Amino acid sequence: MKHILLSMTLALGLLMGSTQVLASEGGAELPSAGVNLRDQASLQRGARLFxxxxxxxHSLQYQRYSRIAEDLGLTEKEVMENLNFTGAKFGEPVISHMPEDQAKQWFGKAxxxxxxxxxxxxxxxxxxxLNSFYVDPSxxxxxxxxxxxxxxxxxxxWELQGVQTAVKKPGSEEVEKLELSQPGRMTPEQYKQASRDLTNFLAYVAEPAALQRHAYGIWVILFLALFTLLAYALKKEYWKDVH
Ligand code: HEC
Structure with a gap:
């Protein structure tokens, strides 16, 4: 029995370990986005914002509207009425109507x-x-x-977050911190949640298969536990006459 517990703990440890590594890859000074792909309500709010x-x-050229519906627990009707404003068909990928040359002209970059x-x-x-924009007339x-x-x-x-202004370090052009100089429709806490939801949605889009992988994880652990039990029973059976 001790063996079984040990190997189950090991398997769990490995699984936790691998998610830990993924979580710590971000930049050192950046706040944590707190991505949680299992929070479907957050993914839905993020999709709506996007x-x-x-x-x-911006396009999401590898993401189809139908796939969003399936993964986020939405019906075809909900997706087509609440999310699809480009006139694309349900099975088509998310392509922005912004013409690239226009965009380059307007923003300098596509x-x-x-x-x-x-x-x-x-x-x-x-x-x-998404939390670090500030007005800069230059x-x-x-x-x-x-x-x-x-x-x-x-x-x-900006209508949601409000307008942030940069406070510069004395005698320098370096930004020390950002201050909310004009409040938006959301409180700072609400905006943090909204930008977290949006990031969560983009994290899902970057790897839609991750949603299924979380589901597989449970089965892998169950399988390992069962397999360990079997192996243990077998070992007992083989060795029972030896002693
Ligand atoms: C009016 C057009 C426009 C809208 C609307 C817009 N963006 Fe952008 N976005 C741009 C442009 C142009 C760039 C390229 C900036 C650059 O490279 O200097 C960009 C760049 C980005 C980048 C950085 C890409 C990189 O270089 O790695 C991210 C992330 C991003 N946008 C997210 C968003 C999100 C999220 C929204 C919706 C809340 C959004 N954008 C809405 C025009 C837009």
């Missing part, structure tokens, strides 16, 4: 596809980015960002 505020410029953004930059980076789009300095993205969530 389709209301981001799809005007908005990149965000399908793999969380894998490229980490969830903490995206969450930090920038062409009027906004700057402490996580991504001189980003040419106009901050689309």
């Amino acid at each position: 389709f209301n505020y981001c799809v005007g410029c 908005p990149p596809d965000l399908s793999l953004e969380v894998r490229a930059k980490t969830a903490d980076w995206v969450y930090g980015y 920038r062409p789009v009027g906004w700057n960002n402490t996580v991504f300095p001189n980003a040419s993205m106009p901050f689309p969530l």
